[in-house]
Amino acid sequence: LAKTTQPISMDSYEGQEVNITCSHNNIATNDYITWYQQFPSQGPRFIIQGYKTKVTNEVASLFIPADRKSSTLSLPRVSLSDTAVYYCLVDSGDKLTFGTGTRLAVRP
Amino acid sequence: SAVISQKPSRDICQRGTSLTIQCQVDSQVTMMFWYRQQPGQSLTLIATANQGSEATYESGFVIDKFPISRPNLTFSTLTVSNLSPEDSSIYLCSVVLATQYFGPGTRLTVL
Numbered sequence: 001l002a003k004t005t006q007p008i009s010m011d012s013y014e015g016q017e018v019n020i021t022c023s024h025n026n027i028a029t030n031d032y033i034t035w036y037q038q039f040p041s042q043g044p045r046f047i048i049q050g051y052k053t054k055v056t057n058e059v060a061s062l063f064i065p066a067d068r069k070s071s072t073l074s075l076p077r078v079s080l081s082d083t084a085v086y087y088c089l090v091d092s093g094d095k096l097t098f099g100t101g102t103r104l105a106v107r108p
Numbered sequence: 109s110a111v112i113s114q115k116p117s118r119d120i121c122q123r124g125t126s127l128t129i130q131c132q133v134d135s136q137v138t139m140m141f142w143y144r145q146q147p148g149q150s151l152t153l154i155a156t157a158n159q160g161s162e163a164t165y166e167s168g169f170v171i172d173k174f175p176i177s178r179p180n181l182t183f184s185t186l187t188v189s190n191l192s193p194e195d196s197s198i199y200l201c202s203v204v205l206a207t208q209y210f211g212p213g214t215r216l217t218v219l
Contacts, residue, residue: 034208041213043200043202043210044151046207087151096151096202096208097153098143098151100150
């Protein structure tokens with residue numbers, strides 16, 4: 001199973017753009033890259049998924065370079081409510097392997 | 109999307125007892141997953157439960173300690189047996205419907 005590496009924590013201020021980068025050097029051809037958000041006392045919530053290049057939805061963008069060995073989750077104009085743990089996962093199908101996650105703290 | 113509910117949301121149990129956690133989904137799903145999240149830690153997959161077959165357990169988890177039932181396509185239970193304080197965790201069920209959805213979790217504290 002592919003392992004992911006991401007920063008343990010990040011700090012930001014309201015209104016800023018936050019970019020969280022994840023490395024997944026041994027990603028396989030059929031794997032997708034998925035990001036989840038988890039608030040305290042809640043289950044993880046799907047944010048975005050991509051295979052290559054750029055994917056954008058209503059809450060985030062995901063940038064994946066051609067070699068797919070890394071990916072960057074971009075959160076535009078964060079607010080205090082975006083304070084959470086963000087998990088980057090290499091999705092090999094149904095079985096998800098969670099890494100340590102990135103604890104994002106958004107300050108006023 | 110999928111709406112997943114878990115019961116109980118939290119419980120405090122005595123050492124040596126067992127707790128059964130229920131997971132209900134509002135859609136029929138083939139595979140259901142059970143995860144454990146220890147305090148301040150990431151999620152670890154315990155087992156995969158398919159309807160009509162034995163659950164498949166990950167390394168470090170055994171059926172005697174974590175028996176699972178999957179009687180139909182919308183429901184599953186996870187029992188944590190012979191509880192010890194080390195079992196104090198959040199237990200989450202999840203399902204796959206295009207993407208993977210998680211329940212709210214059951215917070216277990218073992219005294």
